[in-house]
Amino acid sequence: MTIILVAMGGFFGSILRFHISIKANKHLIGTWIANSLGSILLGFLFHLHMENQLADWTWMLLGVGFCGAFTTFSTFGNETLQLILNRKYRQAFTYILSSLLVSFFFVYMIIVFLSDEF
Template sequence: MIQLLFVAIGGFFGSIIRFFISNRLNKHFFGTWIANISGSILLAILLRYYLTGTIPDYLWLLLGVGFCGAYTTFSTFGNETIQLLLAKKYQTAMYYVLSSFTLSIILVGIVLVW
């Protein structure tokens, strides 16, 4: 039961910070892009430390599962991509999708190999 509490607390703060970023950028898709890229990097760093035993289980649950899980959001990413496509902003949608996936994967790879 305590594990659920750690995930919930992390998720609470992750969702609030993502909401703050989104509002600061006037709910523009760039806020989701920033959250997803930075959240991927943070998750990779946390995963590396968790797998090497540097951080304990509760910290992984709090920050990795809870915070990063709520801070990054695939549903918002999908919705914003559809909104760009419906607005006929095809090039922007393509750059958004490709840069989100590519940067996340490359940066996570760098962190895990580093």
């Protein structure tokens, strides 16, 4: 059953990721948006799962399946490499840094603000 849940989540995550890519004219911003939103969603889901407020099946469907397919490290890597090969070093650096900082920042803030210790 777990593999079905992951596959279903992945199906919808990949479709939404593709839709964002089309809407962004296959530009870097589409990948940036998907990875940032996916990280934020995954941060919430992870917190809920670790606090036993999210059932295992929901974690598999949304956390592992949907977020796993919605975010895309391979596209991020390819787009970054294309920027470097085209000697757009500043844009590549900004893309890498903003992608990582936004993702880490929001996941950190979610975990800190939603933890019982805050």
